[in-house]
Amino acid sequence: MASLSRLPHTLLLLVAAQLSAASFACLPGEPCWPSNDQWRALNTSLGGQLRVTEPMASSCFESSSNYDAKQCAWVSGRYGNDIARASVYGAMQNLQWEGCGEQECLVNTLKPQSPPIQESCSLGALSAYYVNATTTDDVIKTLKFINQTGVRLSIKNSGHDYLGRSVAPNSLALWTRNIRNLEYHEKYSLYNSAESRENIGVIGAGVSAGEARDFFQAKGMDITLGAVGTVGAAGGFGQGAGHGPFGPSYGLMVDQAVEFDVVTADGVFRTINEFSEPDLFWAMRGGGGGTFAVLVNYKFRVYPSVQFTTYSFLANITNTPEDIRDSWVYRSILHAFVQSQPTWSANNISGYNFFCHDKIETHLVYPSDKPLSFLIDLTSEWANFLTSLPGLSIHKHAYEHFNTYKDWATDADYHWIIQRNAPGGMAVVETGRLVPRSLFSPGKNANALVDAMLDGLAAGKKVPGFMMQVYATTPANHPDGEHATSAHPAWRDALWSLDFVSGYFDGTPQTAVAKLWKASRMAIGFIKKLTPGGGCYLNEADYGEEEWQQTFFGANYDKLLSIKRKWDPTGLFRCWKCVGWEADESLDSCYGSKPRATVPLPEVGAEEGAEFRVQGGEGTGFLFQGEL
Numbered sequence: 059m060a061s062l063s064r065l066p067h068t069l070l071l072l073v074a075a076q077l078s079a080a081s082f083a084c085l086p087g088e089p090c091w092p093s094n095d096q097w098r099a100l101n102t103s104l105g106g107q108l109r110v111t112e113p114m115a116s117s118c119f120e121s122s123s124n125y126d127a128k129q130c131a132w133v134s135g136r137y138g139n140d141i142a143r144a145s146v147y148g149a150m151q152n153l154q155w156e157g158c159g160e161q162e163c164l165v166n167t168l169k170p171q172s173p174p175i176q177e178s179c180s181l182g183a184l185s186a187y188y189v190n191a192t193t194t195d196d197v198i199k200t201l202k203f204i205n206q207t208g209v210r211l212s213i214k215n216s217g218h219d220y221l222g223r224s225v226a227p228n229s230l231a232l233w234t235r236n237i238r239n240l241e242y243h244e245k246y247s248l249y250n251s252a253e254s255r256e257n258i259g260v261i262g263a264g265v266s267a268g269e270a271r272d273f274f275q276a277k278g279m280d281i282t283l284g285a286v287g288t289v290g291a292a293g294g295f296g297q298g299a300g301h302g303p304f305g306p307s308y309g310l311m312v313d314q315a316v317e318f319d320v321v322t323a324d325g326v327f328r329t330i331n332e333f334s335e336p337d338l339f340w341a342m343r344g345g346g347g348g349t350f351a352v353l354v355n356y357k358f359r360v361y362p363s364v365q366f367t368t369y370s371f372l373a374n375i376t377n378t379p380e381d382i383r384d385s386w387v388y389r390s391i392l393h394a395f396v397q398s399q400p401t402w403s404a405n406n407i408s409g410y411n412f413f414c415h416d417k418i419e420t421h422l423v424y425p426s427d428k429p430l431s432f433l434i435d436l437t438s439e440w441a442n443f444l445t446s447l448p449g450l451s452i453h454k455h456a457y458e459h460f461n462t463y464k465d466w467a468t469d470a471d472y473h474w475i476i477q478r479n480a481p482g483g484m485a486v487v488e489t490g491r492l493v494p495r496s497l498f499s500p501g502k503n504a505n506a507l508v509d510a511m512l513d514g515l516a517a518g519k520k521v522p523g524f525m526m527q528v529y530a531t532t533p534a535n536h537p538d539g540e541h542a543t544s545a546h547p548a549w550r551d552a553l554w555s556l557d558f559v560s561g562y563f564d565g566t567p568q569t570a571v572a573k574l575w576k577a578s579r580m581a582i583g584f585i586k587k588l589t590p591g592g593g594c595y596l597n598e599a600d601y602g603e604e605e606w607q608q609t610f611f612g613a614n615y616d617k618l619l620s621i622k623r624k625w626d627p628t629g630l631f632r633c634w635k636c637v638g639w640e641a642d643e644s645l646d647s648c649y650g651s652k653p654r655a656t657v658p659l660p661e662v663g664a665e666e667g668a669e670f671r672v673q674g675g676e677g678t679g680f681l682f683q684g685e686l
């Protein structure tokens with residue numbers, strides 16, 4: 059850089075302008091792309107935590123430098139395991155996002171390869187380099203590097219995102235999984251305020267739902283998570299809404315948030331709450347991950363632990379007519395279900411329900427210390443009705459009791475059942491919609507809802523495993539009257555989040571994949587027709603959603619956009635159909651017809667004896683109170 063000082067002044071300005079041309083779209087091979095020395099310096103400043111990505115299955119590819127038959131056997135045995143996938147950077151939970159078009163490095167989860175695979179192993183949409191971040195300083199240094207170079211940033215936590223937003227080809231990835239603060243405070247003083255709050259949990263960006271649940275359970279506390287342990291708690295889940303069995307009791311995850319530690323696009327560490335930068339705090343309570351800042355610590359209300367009681371009914375439907383809409387059995391089940399839902403929701407009973415052509419599984423989940431008889435009173439009519447129906451082959455009809463949230467979530471049966479909303483190692487096809495309370499009123503509306511559900515199921519008739527998933531986990535009793543969160547207002551009115559889901563394994567031809575999407579989109583179309591101007595949970599949605607601003611953010615979009623522009627004026631944080639997203643064929647190539655996968659990059663090592671220092675990162679380490 060010293061030679062720059064000898065250049066004429068105007069040229070210097072031009073160079074400077076080019077260097078700071080912060081469109082964050084700099085690609086390998088372009089003059090803006092960092093030199094090996096720059097990468098090496100970054101690595102050194104990060105204490106050697108810059109990593110070269112190895113796709114999880116790379117050991118199965120003969121053409122890969124990681125080819126290793128033993129390792130391949132080990133990976134193949136865990137390819138569909140969500141814990142194994144979430145523990146490495148080089149794997150996404152939903153397979154389609156790991157690749158970029160046809161360029162990928164995947165094995166078939168069902169038929170693990172043991173002879174080496176001949177094709178090439180492409181990084182697909184995974185970054186060539188990722189930062190294994192463990193501290194706030196790592197985050198600051200990464201953002202500064204991005205800012206200085208114009209390289210694109212991606213942020214990955216657990217990699218569960220259904221819309222592929224945790225990867226971006228040819229980006230530098232910030233992997234947050236190892237930011238693992240965990241604290242419990244009976245009393246917590248809010249930053250920049252004389253106020254304090256009781257029963258506050260603090261979790262680092264990378265803590266998984268299961269880890270958080272177990273940590274707080276040991277303190278006698280419950281936290282408002284979902285049902286699957288590997289989903290992150292503070293990342294996309296905690297910034298996008300976060301629904302789970304406590305939804306009717308306490309509301310969404312974003313409802314519990316009292317304060318965040320974040321690093322904003324200017325590289326500054328900030329503690330934000332309703333008193334300190336309230337606009338940014340509001341935006342990050344529902345406006346989605348990857349958009350406004352990097353979240354480092356999530357601080358939120360926790361609640362004294364309660365027991366769980368459940369009622370489960372699982373049955374095969376025998377003799378289904380050719381057209382499921384002609385099945386009076388199915389129709390009457392859905393009618394009774396729709397009719398009962400408002401009372402269940404009002405009484406804090408949540409539910410996980412799965413409807414297929416030939417079987418139904420419904421689970422009413424009641425997190426409360428009230429005796430089992432309470433749940434029985436509220437559900438006996440439903441249970442008696444189901445067990446008296448002809449044409450069902452019942453395999454489970456049971457009331458159960460669990461001492462804790464953990465016992466429920468890790469129960470052999472339950473774990474497996476809930477997990478099916480997306481086993482790891484599959485590509486998932488999903489469309490969804492929030493279903494408002496008004497559609498449950500008896501008569502015309504309820505009839506229309508049942509019709510639409512049957513129409514939706516019928517649309518997936520030819521799709522193996524096609525499923526209608528009905529999550530009765532909404533904040534049905536929590537209207538957020540103060541408008542303290544930015545989650546889609548449709549949540550406050552919804553009794554269900556309903557999805558039409560199927561999936562496929564690697565090797566499925568594109569024509570077959572297109573049919574799966576067509577079925578899910580056609581199916582949700584029937585629910586959309588009943589909910590004009592309505593919403594969908596931005597985390598459980600169709601990546602192809604066209605009216606995404608209205609559908610994911612509703613009336614909050616304009617305000618969210620102005621906050622986004624204020625805090626991230628240069629667009630350092632960019633993700634697919636996130637607030638402020640504008641289509642760009644080259645940046646979004648993996649979603650389109652001209653995919654451009656990540657170019658592999660060499661190891662650059664770390665500088666010998668280089669000083670561990672990065673400008674501007676000082677004085678932030680103390681903000682971690684836990685052991686990081």
Ligand SMILES: Cc1cc2nc3c(=O)[nH]c(=O)nc-3n(C[C@H](O)[C@H](O)[C@H](O)COP(=O)(O)OP(=O)(O)OC[C@H]3O[C@@H](n4cnc5c(N)ncnc54)[C@H](O)[C@@H]3O)c2cc1C
Nearest residue numbers: 215216217218219223284290293294295300301347348353
């Ligand atoms: C099997 C399965 C079960 C699920 N169950 C539920 C459920 O019960 N309830 C529910 O509400 N949702 C559920 N989801 C959806 C889930 O909320 C989303 O997949 C969510 O995006 C996961 O967040 P993550 O941080 O773990 O994932 P990632 O895919 O790693 O990240 C998601 C998004 O957040 C961004 N991000 C991650 N960390 C940060 C950070 N620290 N700062 C800024 N941005 C960040 C990423 O860039 C990305 O855009 C489920 C998903 C799956 C696959």
Ligand SMILES: *[C@@H]1O[C@H](CO)[C@@H](O)[C@H](O)[C@H]1NC(C)=O
Nearest residue numbers: 107109146147190191192236
């Ligand atoms: C990431 O960093 C943590 C903490 O130093 C370390 O335990 C872990 O092995 C690292 N992981 C990778 C893949 O580098």
Ligand SMILES: *[C@@H]1O[C@H](CO)[C@@H](O)[C@H](O)[C@H]1NC(C)=O
Nearest residue numbers: 306307308404405406426535
């Ligand atoms: C639902 O749960 C909340 C939180 O525990 C409680 O305040 C409320 O009384 C419960 N409602 C019913 C009907 O049990």
Ligand SMILES: *[C@@H]1O[C@H](CO)[C@@H](O)[C@H](O)[C@H]1NC(C)=O
Nearest residue numbers: 078201202205323324325326
């Ligand atoms: C990025 O550069 C802009 C303009 O020079 C500056 O305002 C901002 O603070 C920088 N951010 C980081 C993370 O360095």
Ligand SMILES: *[C@@H]1O[C@H](CO)[C@@H](O)[C@H](O)[C@H]1NC(C)=O
Nearest residue numbers: 373374416417451452453454
């Ligand atoms: C339900 O159907 C599946 C196959 O679709 C079968 O394996 C199972 O035994 C059936 N269960 C009952 C109770 O009928």
Ligand SMILES: *[C@@H]1O[C@H](CO)[C@@H](O)[C@H](O)[C@H]1NC(C)=O
Nearest residue numbers: 101106108109661662663664
């Ligand atoms: C960063 O440095 C570490 C430690 O020397 C090294 O293991 C790693 O490969 C380096 N990263 C890259 C991208 O070269």
